[in-house]
Amino acid sequence: xxxxxxxxxxxGRTEPFVPLVPSAVSIYTCGPxxxxxxxxxxxxxxxxxxxLRRYLKSRGFRVVQVMNLTDVDxxxxxxxxxxxxxxxxxxxxxxQAFLDDRRALNLEPPEHLARATEHIxxxxxxxxxxxxxxxxxxxxxxxxxRISKFPAYGKLSKIDVAGMQAGARVDMDRYDKDNVRDxxxxxxxxxxxxxxxxxxxxxxxxxxxxxxxxxxxxxxETLDIHSGGVDLTFPHHENEIAESExxxxxxxxxxxxxxxxxxxxxxxxxxxxxxxxxxxxxxxHGQKPSSVRFxxxxxxxxxxxxxxxESLQGAAGSVDxxxxxxxxxxxxxxxxxxxxxxxxxxxxxxxxxxxxxSDDLNTAQALAAIFDLVxxxxxxxxxxxxxxxxxxxxxxxxxxFDAIFAVLLDDxxxxxxxxxxxxxxxxxxxxxxxxxxxxxxxxxxxxxFAASDRIRDQLAAQGILLEDSRDGGVRWxxx
RNA sequence: GGCGCGGUCGCCAAGUGGUAAGGCAAAGGUCUGCAAAACCUUUAUCGGCGGUUCGAUCCCGCCCCGCGCCUCCA
Numbered sequence: 001x002x003x004x005x006x007x008x009x010x011x012g013r014t015e016p017f018v019p020l021v022p023s024a025v026s027i028y029t030c031g032p033x034x035x036x037x038x039x040x041x042x043x044x045x046x047x048x049x050x051x052l053r054r055y056l057k058s059r060g061f062r063v064v065q066v067m068n069l070t071d072v073d074x075x076x077x078x079x080x081x082x083x084x085x086x087x088x089x090x091x092x093x094x095x096q097a098f099l100d101d102r103r104a105l106n107l108e109p110p111e112h113l114a115r116a117t118e119h120i121x122x123x124x125x126x127x128x129x130x131x132x133x134x135x136x137x138x139x140x141x142x143x144x145x146r147i148s149k150f151p152a153y154g155k156l157s158k159i160d161v162a163g164m165q166a167g168a169r170v171d172m173d174r175y176d177k178d179n180v181r182d183x184x185x186x187x188x189x190x191x192x193x194x195x196x197x198x199x200x201x202x203x204x205x206x207x208x209x210x211x212x213x214x215x216x217x218x219x220x221e222t223l224d225i226h227s228g229g230v231d232l233t234f235p236h237h238e239n240e241i242a243e244s245e246x247x248x249x250x251x252x253x254x255x256x257x258x259x260x261x262x263x264x265x266x267x268x269x270x271x272x273x274x275x276x277x278x279x280x281x282x283x284x285h286g287q288k289p290s291s292v293r294f295x296x297x298x299x300x301x302x303x304x305x306x307x308x309x310e311s312l313q314g315a316a317g318s319v320d321x322x323x324x325x326x327x328x329x330x331x332x333x334x335x336x337x338x339x340x341x342x343x344x345x346x347x348x349x350x351x352x353x354x355x356x357x358s359d360d361l362n363t364a365q366a367l368a369a370i371f372d373l374v375x376x377x378x379x380x381x382x383x384x385x386x387x388x389x390x391x392x393x394x395x396x397x398x399x400x401f402d403a404i405f406a407v408l409l410d411d412x413x414x415x416x417x418x419x420x421x422x423x424x425x426x427x428x429x430x431x432x433x434x435x436x437x438x439x440x441x442x443x444x445x446x447x448x449f450a451a452s453d454r455i456r457d458q459l460a461a462q463g464i465l466l467e468d469s470r471d472g473g474v475r476w477x478x479x
Numbered sequence: 480g481g482c483g484c485g486g487u488c489g490c491c492a493a494g495u496g497g498u499a500a501g502g503c504a505a506a507g508g509u510c511u512g513c514a515a516a517a518c519c520u521u522u523a524u525c526g527g528c529g530g531u532u533c534g535a536u537c538c539c540g541c542c543c544c545g546c547g548c549c550u551c552c553a
Contacts, residue, residue, distance in 0.1 A: 012483090030553070038553085045553040074551080158482055159549070207551085229553030230483080236552090259553065260484070266545060270552065298502080299492070302484080304546065310490045314503035321502080324516065356493090364493050368501035375501095378517055382510090449512055456514080467515050475516085 002358035004059065006225075007302060009233060009256040010156055014360055017255060019224045024062040026219040027053060028253075029110065030211065030228030030236070033070040034094035035079055039276035040292065040307065041262040041269035043105060045229045047293060048259045048301040048361075050107045052227065054404045055357050065110040066218045068211055069095055071117050072204055077193055087117070087194055101279050104289040104415045105296075106406040112218050116210040123205045123213040124198045127185045129247040131200075137178065141188030141201055147181050150242045156256060157234035183239050185209050208239040212252070215240075221248040227257040231268075259301045269307065282312075283421045288412040291316035297405055300362050318367075319407050323477070324467075325374050326398055326408055329391050332381065333471045338389025342380065346393035349373035350400055357404065370401050413478060427462050427478070437466065437474050 004017040019025045029049040032038045038046075053063045071091040080090035095115075102109075116123075127143055130136050135149050147153045147161065154161045161181065184206035189195035195202045215223055221244070228237065237256065244252035261268045264275045282292060295315035299305040352369035356362045377394055380386040402408040416422035428436075436455050443451040456466050463479040 009483095032553075033551090042553045048553090157548075160481070227553095231548065231552055233483085234548060235550085261547065261553075263546070268547065268552090272552075295491080303492085304485070306491070308490070310503075311492095314491055317503045318501095321516095328516075362493075364491095364501075368493065371501050375518085379519095382518055444512085447512075453513070465515070467517095468511075469516080470510085 001059070002355045004056075004358045005360055006255050006257055007360050009258050010253070012158075015255075019061065020222060020254065023060065024064065025056050025225065026223040027056075027063060027065040027225040027227070028211070028215040028219060028223055029065060029067045029226075030232055031067040031069050031113075032094075032098055033073055033075070034091045034098060035073070035075040036094060036271070037097055037278045037280065038101060039269060039271070039278050040282065040296070041276060042229075043101070043279065043292070044262040044296050044305055045227075045259040045301075046102070046107055047105060047296040049227055050105075051297055051301075051361060051363065051404055052225070052257070053108060053110075054406070055361060058400065058403050063111070064219065066112040066114055066215060067110040068214055069098070069113060069115045070207070070210065071095070071115050072194075073207060077204075081192075091115075091117075100419060104279060104283075104419060105293045106289070112214075114214040114218070116205065116214075119210060119214050119217065120196050120198065120205065122217050123209045124186075124200055126209060126213045126216075126243065126247055127200055130185065130243065133246065135242075135246045136185060139177065141203065142184055143186040143200060144177055144182045145185050145239070145242060145246070146178060147183075147242060148179060150246050152245070153181075153242050154238065156241055157238045159234060159238065181235075183208065183235065185243070208236055209243060211236075212240050212244040212247075215252075216244060216248070221250045221252070223253050225255045225257060226253040227259065230258045230260055233258055257301075260304045262296075262305045262307050264307050266306075277307075280419065280421075283416055283419060287312060288316060288319075289415050290319045290407040290410075290412050294319050294405065294407050297363055297407075298367055300360070300364055302360070318371075322370070322374065322398075323408060323410055325378065326395075327475055327477065328381065328469075329377075329395060329398075331473065331475055332386075332391075332469065333473070334381070334386050334388045334391065335384065336389075337387040339385070339387055342377075342386065342390035343393045345373065345376055346390075346397050350397045353397070353401060363405075366401075366404075370397070373397060410478070428459075428464065433459065433464055433476060437476060440466075441474060 005014050006017045007014045032042060053065050056063050072087060076087055076091060080087045083090060127136065130145065131143070135145055136143050137146055138144070186200055186203050187206055188201070188203045195204055215226070226237070241252050263269065267273060267275060269276050279292065283289070291312055292315070295307070295312055296305070298315065349369050349372065353366045356366035356369060359365070373394070377386060398408065413422055436459060440452045440455040443455065459466060459476070464476050465479055467475045469475060
C-alpha cells in the first residue's frame with residue numbers, strides 16, 4: 001500500500017498523512033448554510049469529502065466526521081422572517097432537502113451532523129474562554145475577536161495582516177471594530193430579530209465560532225483534517241484557527257484540505273451570479289444521480305471542474321460502461337478454471353487504483369486503472385480466455401472501486417422516484433420483462449424475427465434494453 | 480495590487496526530462512438474423528517566446544489568456 005499524501009493548505013505542500021492517533025482519523029467538514037437548496041457546486045465539495053472519508057476507511061482507518069449545518073445567519077433570519085416562520089421551521093425544510101440530496105448522491109452520513117443552533121452553549125463557553133485570555137472586546141453588545149492579539153493570523157491564507165492594517169481604512173461608524181479584520185464572535189440582536197439569552201448577553205453567534213466550537217466538542221482540540229471549499233480559506237478558516245488556537249493554545253487542525261470550485265462557463269457556480277443548478281433541476285431534466293456523482297468525483301478535488309452538459313453525458317456513458325461490464329461478469333458463462341495471469345492483472349489494477357488515490361486522491365488516474373482493467377478483461381472474454389474463476393478477483397477490484405465511487409448499483413430510477421422525479425410507476429416488473437424476453441427467445445428460435453424485434457422494440461419503448469450474448473443468453477437493463 | 484489555481488485531442492481530464500493515461504463523442508471495421516454489448520483502427524507534439532539540457536509538454540525567465548480568494552459564499 002502506498003503512503004497516503006494530502007496537499008495541506010497550511011504548509012502549501014503535499015505531505016504524508018499520518019493521523020494523530022494511529023488507525024483513527026478525525027475530520028471536520030464545512031457543511032451547508034441551510035437557507036436554500038444546495039447547488040451542485042456545493043455538492044462538488046461534499047462529494048470530495050465523501051470520497052475522502054471512504055478512501056480513509058478503505059485504508060483501514062476508523063473515521064469520525066463532523067459536518068456542521070449552519071442554521072442561523074443573516075440570510076436565514078431575513079428569509080424566515082419574510083416567510084413568517086420560525087428559524088427552526090424554515091431551516092428544517094432545507095436540512096431535509098439536503099439530507100435527501102445526499103442520499104441521492106450516495107454520500108455516507110457523517111458520524112455527527114451538528115446544527116449550529118443546538119450548540120449555542122458550546123459557542124458561548126468558547127467565547128468566554130477567549131475573553132478570559134484577552135482576545136476579545138465588546139462594542140454595542142457585540143463581541144469581537146481582536147486579531148492583533150493573535151500573531152499567527154494569516155498563516156493559512158498567507159494574508160499579510162500588517163500590510164492590510166496599514167492600507168485599511170477603518171470605517172468606525174459602520175463596523176465599530178478596532179480593526180477591519182476583527183470579526184464578530186457574538187452579534188447583538190437587532191430589533192425584532194431572534195436572539196438567544198446567554199451568559200454573554202442576548203444575541204446570536206457569529207459565523208466562524210460554530211465550527212470551532214462544534215469541531216472541538218466532538219473531535220478534541222486538535223483534529224486531523226478540516227476541509228471545505230477554497231472560498232472558505234479566508235476568512236472563515238483563518239478565523240477558526242484564530243478562535244480555536246487562541247482559546248486552547250494548541251494546533252487546531254493538522255491537515256487543511258480545500259476543494260476547488262465547480263465552474264460554469266468559466267465562472268464559479270454561485271447563488272449570487274445566478275448560474276447555479278440544483279440537483280433537483282438536473283433530475284427534472286432526466287439526469288441520473290450516478291452521472292452527477294461520477295462527474296463530481298472523477299475530477300481531482302484540487303482542480304477546477306468544468307461543468308457542461310457534455311461532461312455530464314460523458315459521465316453517464318462511463319457509468320454505463322462500468323455497469324454493463326459488471327453485468328457481463330456476473331451473468332456470463334465462462335469456461336471452468338482460473339488463470340494466474342488474470343489474478344495478477346486484477347491485483348495490478350487494484351494496486352494502481354490505490355496508488356493513485358493515495359496521491360492526494362487522484363481520482364482521474366484511479367479511474368484510468370479501472371478502465372484499463374475493464375478493457376483487458378473484455379478482450380479476454382471475447383477471446384474465450386477468461387475463466388470462471390477469474391471473475392472473483394476482477395469483481396473484487398470493482399468492489400474496491402465502488403467502495404469509493406459508489407456508482408455501480410443501478411438504483412437511479414429508485415432514487416429519482418424517492419425525490420419525486422421520473423416515472424410515477426416503476427414500469428414493467430422484472431417478472432413481466434422476463435416473460436417477454438422468453439417470448440422473444442421463442443420467436444427467435446423459430447426464426448420469426450419480425451415478432452422478436454417487435455418485442456424488443458416494445459421493451460425499448462419502456463426503457464428496457466436487451467443484449468443477446470454469444471452463449472445464447474439475454475441480458476436486459478433499464479435505461 | 481497581494482495570495483492561490485489553471486491553459487494537454489471536438490468535450491471532460493491524467494501524466495512524465497527522452498517524443499502524451501483514461502472516459503465521452505465521431506468515423507470505419509469485426510462479431511450479430513438485425514441490433515445491443517464488446518473488440519480493433521483512425522483523431523493532440525501539450526498557450527506564446529526565450530533559456531538550461533544530448534534531449535522539455537514536464538526545469539527556469541518573460542509574456543498572453545482564464546478562474547478564484549482578499550466582502551457573504553462549497
